Amino acid sequence: MKLNNRNLLIVALGAALCASPLAYATTEGAQAKGSVERSHARQASALLDRALAHLQSNGPEQALASFNDRQGGFVDGQHYVFTLSLDGTMLASNGASRALVGLNVMDLKDAAGKPFIHEIIEQAKAADNGQVEYHWLNPADNKVENKVSLYRKVGDRILVVGYYIPRSSAEQAQKMLDKAVALMKHSGGEAAFKAFNDPQGGFVMNDEYVFVIGLEDGKYRASGASPNLVGVDVREITDAAGTPLFKQMIALAKDKGIGTVDYVWRNPATNAVEQKHSLIRRVDDVLLGVGYYSPR
Missing domain, CATH: 3.30.450.20 (PAS domain)
Structure with missing residues (x-):
C-alpha cells in the first residue's frame, strides 16, 4: 500500500514519539517510590473524571481549548488528556502528541506495531468507557514501557488519559x-x-x-x-x-x-x-x- 504525505507524517511523528525523549516537564522522578497499588492509575482516572465533568459543564469548544492548554489544569505530572473524534482525528492533547492535533491519527501505531488508536476508537464505538494497553516511550526514564489508556466516549468525542505500568526486570x-x-x-x-x-x-x-x-x-x-x-x-x-x-x-x-x-x-x-x-x-x-x- 502506498503512503500519502499525511500517512508519512503520522508514521514519522509516531516513530519519533516512541523512540526519542519527550520534551515536556514531569513532576515525578524516573523511579518513583511506593507500592504499585498506589500507582498512577488512580491519578489518571481522577484526571479523566475531571476532564469529563469539564466537557459536560462547559461544552466542547471551551473544553477542547482547555485540554490543549498546558496551563489549562488538565496536566497532572506525566498524565494528560488527549481527545479523539470517532474518525480518528486528534482534537486536543496536553502531551507530546499535541504535535498531532488536527491530524487523523487512526493509523498511529505503538512501539510494537499495534494500531492502538484504532483499537481505542473501535472499543469506544461498542462501549462508552474502557481501556487499551500498548507500548509507549516513558519520558521519565526514556524507556518504552507498557501503558494503559483509559477512555470515555461523550457523543462523538473520546477523552483519553494514559498511565505507565511499572514492570521490573x-x-x-x-x-x-x-x-x-x-x-x-x-x-x-x-x-x-x-x-x-x-x-x-x-x-x-x-x-x-x-x-x-x-x-x-x-x-x-x-x-x-x-x-x-x-x-x-x-x-x-x-x-x-x-x-x-x-x-x-x-x-x-x-x-x-x-x-x-x-x-x-x-x-x-x-x-x-x-x-x-x-x-x-x-x-x-x-x-x-x-x-x-x-x-x-
Missing part, C-alpha cells in the same frame, strides 16, 4: 535482592527489616519490593508492599493456580539456599493474574525475596 529484581542481602549481613536483621518495611527505605521501587519470611515459623518479618502483613504465617497461602508458593520458597531456601520460584499472582497495576517469579536467598534463619512479573 529479572536483572532489576536481582540487584535489589543483592542489595537487601548486603544490608542484612552488614546491619543485622532488625535494622534491615525496618528498612525493607519502609516505603522510603530504598527497597520499594515501582512494582518490586523485598519480603522476608522465617524458615521455621513461616511468618513475614518484612513485606515492602504491605508492611501490615508482618507476623502473618504464609505457609498455607496458595497462588491463583493452587500452588503453595511460600512452602516452595521455604523448602528451596532450606535445601539450596538460593533459587527462583515461579507462580501466578494478581498484578495490582493491571488487575490481571500474571506469571510471576520470586528470586530468593537464605540468610541465617530467614529467606529474602524479590519478585517480578514476566514481560508482556
Whole structure:
C-alpha cells in the first residue's frame, strides 16, 4: 500500500514519539517510590473524571481549548488528556502528541506495531468507557514501557488519559535482592527489616519490593508492599493456580539456599493474574525475596 504525505507524517511523528525523549516537564522522578497499588492509575482516572465533568459543564469548544492548554489544569505530572473524534482525528492533547492535533491519527501505531488508536476508537464505538494497553516511550526514564489508556466516549468525542505500568526486570529484581542481602549481613536483621518495611527505605521501587519470611515459623518479618502483613504465617497461602508458593520458597531456601520460584499472582497495576517469579536467598534463619512479573 502506498503512503500519502499525511500517512508519512503520522508514521514519522509516531516513530519519533516512541523512540526519542519527550520534551515536556514531569513532576515525578524516573523511579518513583511506593507500592504499585498506589500507582498512577488512580491519578489518571481522577484526571479523566475531571476532564469529563469539564466537557459536560462547559461544552466542547471551551473544553477542547482547555485540554490543549498546558496551563489549562488538565496536566497532572506525566498524565494528560488527549481527545479523539470517532474518525480518528486528534482534537486536543496536553502531551507530546499535541504535535498531532488536527491530524487523523487512526493509523498511529505503538512501539510494537499495534494500531492502538484504532483499537481505542473501535472499543469506544461498542462501549462508552474502557481501556487499551500498548507500548509507549516513558519520558521519565526514556524507556518504552507498557501503558494503559483509559477512555470515555461523550457523543462523538473520546477523552483519553494514559498511565505507565511499572514492570521490573529479572536483572532489576536481582540487584535489589543483592542489595537487601548486603544490608542484612552488614546491619543485622532488625535494622534491615525496618528498612525493607519502609516505603522510603530504598527497597520499594515501582512494582518490586523485598519480603522476608522465617524458615521455621513461616511468618513475614518484612513485606515492602504491605508492611501490615508482618507476623502473618504464609505457609498455607496458595497462588491463583493452587500452588503453595511460600512452602516452595521455604523448602528451596532450606535445601539450596538460593533459587527462583515461579507462580501466578494478581498484578495490582493491571488487575490481571500474571506469571510471576520470586528470586530468593537464605540468610541465617530467614529467606529474602524479590519478585517480578514476566514481560508482556
